[in-house]
Amino acid sequence: MTKSPRFEPVQPVRAYQRIVEQVEEALIRGDLAPGQRLPSERELVAQFEVSRSTVREALRVLESNGVVRSRPGDPNGPEILPFSQAALRKQLVRLARVDELTLSELIGFRMIMDGAAIQVASRLRTPEQLTEMEETLVAMRAAIDVDFAAFGEADLAFHDVIAQISRNSLIQTCNEVVRGVVLSLISDKIAHAGNSRALMLESLQHHAEVVDAIRAGNGHAAARIARQNMYDYYASYVPDEDRETLRALIDD
Amino acid sequence: MTKSPRFEPVQPVRAYQRIVEQVEEALIRGDLAPGQRLPSERELVAQFEVSRSTVREALRVLESNGVVRSRPGDPNGPEILPFSQAALRKQLVRLARVDELTLSELIGFRMIMDGAAIQVASRLRTPEQLTEMEETLVAMRAAIDVDFAAFGEADLAFHDVIAQISRNSLIQTCNEVVRGVVLSLISDKIAHAGNSRALMLESLQHHAEVVDAIRAGNGHAAARIARQNMYDYYASYVPDEDRETLRALIDD
DNA sequence: AGCTGTGACTGGTCCGACCAGTGGACTAGG
DNA sequence: CCTAGTCCACTGGTCGGACCAGTCACAGCT
Numbered sequence: 375m376t377k378s379p380r381f382e383p384v385q386p387v388r389a390y391q392r393i394v395e396q397v398e399e400a401l402i403r404g405d406l407a408p409g410q411r412l413p414s415e416r417e418l419v420a421q422f423e424v425s426r427s428t429v430r431e432a433l434r435v436l437e438s439n440g441v442v443r444s445r446p447g448d449p450n451g452p453e454i455l456p457f458s459q460a461a462l463r464k465q466l467v468r469l470a471r472v473d474e475l476t477l478s479e480l481i482g483f484r485m486i487m488d489g490a491a492i493q494v495a496s497r498l499r500t501p502e503q504l505t506e507m508e509e510t511l512v513a514m515r516a517a518i519d520v521d522f523a524a525f526g527e528a529d530l531a532f533h534d535v536i537a538q539i540s541r542n543s544l545i546q547t548c549n550e551v552v553r554g555v556v557l558s559l560i561s562d563k564i565a566h567a568g569n570s571r572a573l574m575l576e577s578l579q580h581h582a583e584v585v586d587a588i589r590a591g592n593g594h595a596a597a598r599i600a601r602q603n604m605y606d607y608y609a610s611y612v613p614d615e616d617r618e619t620l621r622a623l624i625d626d
Numbered sequence: 627m628t629k630s631p632r633f634e635p636v637q638p639v640r641a642y643q644r645i646v647e648q649v650e651e652a653l654i655r656g657d658l659a660p661g662q663r664l665p666s667e668r669e670l671v672a673q674f675e676v677s678r679s680t681v682r683e684a685l686r687v688l689e690s691n692g693v694v695r696s697r698p699g700d701p702n703g704p705e706i707l708p709f710s711q712a713a714l715r716k717q718l719v720r721l722a723r724v725d726e727l728t729l730s731e732l733i734g735f736r737m738i739m740d741g742a743a744i745q746v747a748s749r750l751r752t753p754e755q756l757t758e759m760e761e762t763l764v765a766m767r768a769a770i771d772v773d774f775a776a777f778g779e780a781d782l783a784f785h786d787v788i789a790q791i792s793r794n795s796l797i798q799t800c801n802e803v804v805r806g807v808v809l810s811l812i813s814d815k816i817a818h819a820g821n822s823r824a825l826m827l828e829s830l831q832h833h834a835e836v837v838d839a840i841r842a843g844n845g846h847a848a849a850r851i852a853r854q855n856m857y858d859y860y861a862s863y864v865p866d867e868d869r870e871t872l873r874a875l876i877d878d
Numbered sequence: 879a880g881c882t883g884t885g886a887c888t889g890g891t892c893c894g895a896c897c898a899g900t901g902g903a904c905t906a907g908g
Numbered sequence: 909c910c911t912a913g914t915c916c917a918c919t920g921g922t923c924g925g926a927c928c929a930g931t932c933a934c935a936g937c938t
Contacts, residue, residue: 402723425923431686438687446889447931457726462717471654474709483796486742544735677892698920699900
């Protein structure tokens, strides 16, 4: 009656993989927490009953995944790292670098994400959070007189507040990661020292309009302005033929 | 006049890391393409002038990042893998598992992403693409009579079409990844074999309404229905206190 | 008590060895 | 001639031992 046992392909599980699994599982179970230390490599050799090569290969994998960090000479052993989006960003950067993702896709993604987050935030925000947003605006204004990097940080803080209000850290993570990827892709082209101040002032103006719209409870308008700002800010880096697609994203 | 040379902290670069960098750079430059093979470990030892341990640690890192795959006995050497979102998903799953991300955040993210994608799609879609969407609807209807997994696949195909129309593969990737994470988180709770058919029928009905709205060019309505559907579909798995936040995402 | 020098231990790298498994070349059979 | 089977060179996985530069805690000195 049974048609076929539905066998699945099986590949050998290597020793170092099982070590990785055990460590990661301990992390998920909470037996291991960030800041804690793993036993030294030679101690792990004894516990797992494998050779040091195997232990080291497992540690390299964990290290590349951002789970632990080994420092030579540290008597406390490898350190369990706090969870971070660094590994996530690394993977995204890889995808972007090999041209699986174009710059316009990344920017389009941010336009959608940021717009959606702002729309949600305009509904959920408390008066205190509105004040918080206004403060980041002041910080942005002050940063303009410092340098471009400072302005970028202040801008990041603004978007962080938005994401926080929208009660979704995944949005925040995605925005930060994609933002970092975009900046790394256009970093070599940021030679526009000339008009940068004007661009920053315009960006600040747009942000202020966003806050105004949020204050008025007009989520649609806020989101639209945000997308417009994003487009103006990055459009010059996008190939002509992709700009139309991005423009289509601006209006609601 | 210069205040300080602005020194930055420096940590030693390990040999295996430089091997990883060289391989990844070759990949980005296009000197290495998916399907091609790396030299054997012993050959790499000669080329990089390091020990096999070092080469192997580099290969383990590349392997864990989804760049290559080593198979014992293969005379052709490690294989360069096609770029995939698997590594990306792995990182997201890790974040979700350690409770940095809650189920409601993941679902909220999907509501926003999917809604935005549908809204964009309703504007950009061609008549052919509309037909394509309608075909996935038919496939979903047929899948209901097979089993739950088949319905899930058909549902995935629908969302793929949407993401494709929105001309943004990053949206597609994010949706797929997050969808996979959500399913893996609730997989143990899918014991609702009883009412599943009714649920599938309702979901299909919602999808059909979405397509209707897209056909009519009403992006707002389409997005709203999509979010509502997403909420109905997953709300039972979300803790009570988080549901209100999700409900706030449904309207406009 | 405060400082310093030392030494046990750390991780990074290297070497050589063995094993099970793979796949292509080579050979025997058609 | 072509096919089918065998064989072996070579693969990656794992092991154990060795050496080095660096770090940190502690004992001993001032």
